Amino acid sequence: MSDQDQQMDATNRFISLANELKDGGVPVHVISWSMLTAGAVYSTFSVAGNTGGLNPSGVDKVVDSFRDCMNQVQEARKAELSAAGAELENEQP
The missing domain is CATH 1.20.5 (Single alpha-helices involved in coiled-coils or other helix-helix interfaces)
Structure with missing residues (x-):
């Protein structure tokens, strides 16, 4: 399994655990x-x-990585919402 596949699997497992905690x-x-x-x-x-x-520069690197990840997630969310909106507009009444 590639690193990217392992990362996505781990991410989904963390989200699943978060949802279990929320539901609890x-x-x-x-x-x-x-x-x-x-x-x-x-x-x-x-x-x-x-x-x-x-050290402070290491903290900055981690924070910058998190910022990059957050921006990627937000762009993906915007694209998903835009696509969903376009699908609704194309539906026949």
Whole structure:
């Protein structure tokens, strides 16, 4: 399985777990911030291991990567919404 396929599978598993937590009564904003915190902890681990931390330039690199990812997700969402709107406009009454 390619890295991209593994990333998509892991992403879908995280979203599934988030939905389970939501369905179990955990507020969405709590889940979102928890995922951000977990991402920060694991990003630090992936670069520095258990014995180190990121210096300010390392933090900036991670933040820039998150910003790029967020922008990609927003562009994809806009495209999905635009396509869905176009489909609705093309439907016959």
